[in-house]
Amino acid sequence: MQDNSKRGLRTIFWLKASIAVTAVMGVLAFFVAKFNYEQFQGAADVTAVPGFTNFIVLLLFSVLVALVWSIAASMGSVYWALWIFRSEENLRKFTRTGFSPWGAVFCTLFLTFVPVVGAILDYLIFKDLLDSHEKVLSAKGVEFAPVPRRLLKTVLVMYLLCTISWFLPSLGGSVFILSTAVGIACVVFVIKLVGGVMAYEKQLFEFDQEEVLRKKVDEVLREREIEKAAAAIQASPPDSPN
Numbered sequence: 001m002q003d004n005s006k007r008g009l010r011t012i013f014w015l016k017a018s019i020a021v022t023a024v025m026g027v028l029a030f031f032v033a034k035f036n037y038e039q040f041q042g043a044a045d046v047t048a049v050p051g052f053t054n055f056i057v058l059l060l061f062s063v064l065v066a067l068v069w070s071i072a073a074s075m076g077s078v079y080w081a082l083w084i085f086r087s088e089e090n091l092r093k094f095t096r097t098g099f100s101p102w103g104a105v106f107c108t109l110f111l112t113f114v115p116v117v118g119a120i121l122d123y124l125i126f127k128d129l130l131d132s133h134e135k136v137l138s139a140k141g142v143e144f145a146p147v148p149r150r151l152l153k154t155v156l157v158m159y160l161l162c163t164i165s166w167f168l169p170s171l172g173g174s175v176f177i178l179s180t181a182v183g184i185a186c187v188v189f190v191i192k193l194v195g196g197v198m199a200y201e202k203q204l205f206e207f208d209q210e211e212v213l214r215k216k217v218d219e220v221l222r223e224r225e226i227e228k229a230a231a232a233i234q235a236s237p238p239d240s241p242n
Helices: 005-042 051-090 101-110 118-138 149-168 173-235
Strands: none
Touching: 005 051, 005 173, 051 101, 051 118, 051 173, 101 118, 118 149, 118 173, 149 173
């Protein structure tokens, strides 16, 4: 079993980074939209093309959004996949899981953005991780604080709300602000969920390391007993002939 804590911590870091990026980009988008509106309102001809300065602002904003989101999405996806894979792989040392490591990675990377289907698959993957960890920890007699299932259901609802917001018609800034807020809230709850799974992973890893250490100690003790028995046989006087 491998320690999965570093992958989990890096996953959480990039999830938090995505929150910061979403918030900053949302504020920038609001001010750019407001600037555009004022430019059009002040123009004599409302169909006039925005000025060169406005065009440069929009261009830089678009490049910035693309660059930051590409970095955050790429790094976040890599560590997310590594963490999911190792979590499922570790569990398979103790029990059968609902998703194979590669199956979980495929679903969470390539099917997450499929409307509704992605939300349900992510829900099932996390449910599998929670249920499997709790099953193993209970069987090993390890005490743990259960992760509330309402947290898992909340994440599912947030995923679905984010999906719905993609298909809402443009109704002005209120819809944009609402969808941004829902997206940030969704990531916050996902971070809590990842933290809950990581707590299970830590307890299972510590238990596994203790078992490995115990087996090594038992092996050393057995070897010493064998050496003592062999030394006793060699030290014993040979049987005298009749």
